[in-house]
Amino acid sequence: MFRRTFWFTAGAAAGVWATTKVNRKLRQLTPESLAAQAANKAIDAGHRLKEFALDVRDGMAQREAELGEVLGLNGHPDPELPTQRRIRAIGGGQPGDNKQIKYIDNTTYSYNRNEDH
Known part of the structure; x- marks a missing residue:
C-alpha cells in the first residue's frame, strides 16, 4: 500500500514538474517574449558599444597627450609667429x-x- 502511494505521489510530482517546465518554455517562445528578449539584448549591446566608445575616446585623449608631450606641442605658442x-x-x-x-x-x-x- 505504501509502495503504491509512493509511486503515485512521485508520478504526480513529476507530472506537475514537467507541466510547469513546458508551460514556462512555451511562454518564452511567444512572439511578445521573443521581441522583449531581442530588445533587451539590443540594449545590452548598445551599452557595451557605448562603453567601448568611451574607452576608445579616453585612450585617444591619453595618446594625444603623450604625443603632444613627446613632440613638444603642449607648450605655449611661440609669440614670434x-x-x-x-x-x-x-x-x-x-x-x-x-x-x-x-x-x-x-x-x-x-x-x-x-x-x-
Whole structure:
C-alpha cells in the first residue's frame, strides 16, 4: 500500500514538474517574449558599444597627450609667429549688390550669390 502511494505521489510530482517546465518554455517562445528578449539584448549591446566608445575616446585623449608631450606641442605658442595671412572683410552695400571680398594681401574676389559657379 505504501509502495503504491509512493509511486503515485512521485508520478504526480513529476507530472506537475514537467507541466510547469513546458508551460514556462512555451511562454518564452511567444512572439511578445521573443521581441522583449531581442530588445533587451539590443540594449545590452548598445551599452557595451557605448562603453567601448568611451574607452576608445579616453585612450585617444591619453595618446594625444603623450604625443603632444613627446613632440613638444603642449607648450605655449611661440609669440614670434606671424599673424594670419589673409583676413577677410566683406565690403558694405545693399543686399543683392556685388560685394567685393578683399584680403590683406590685396587680392580681391567678387562675391555674388546669384552668380553661376
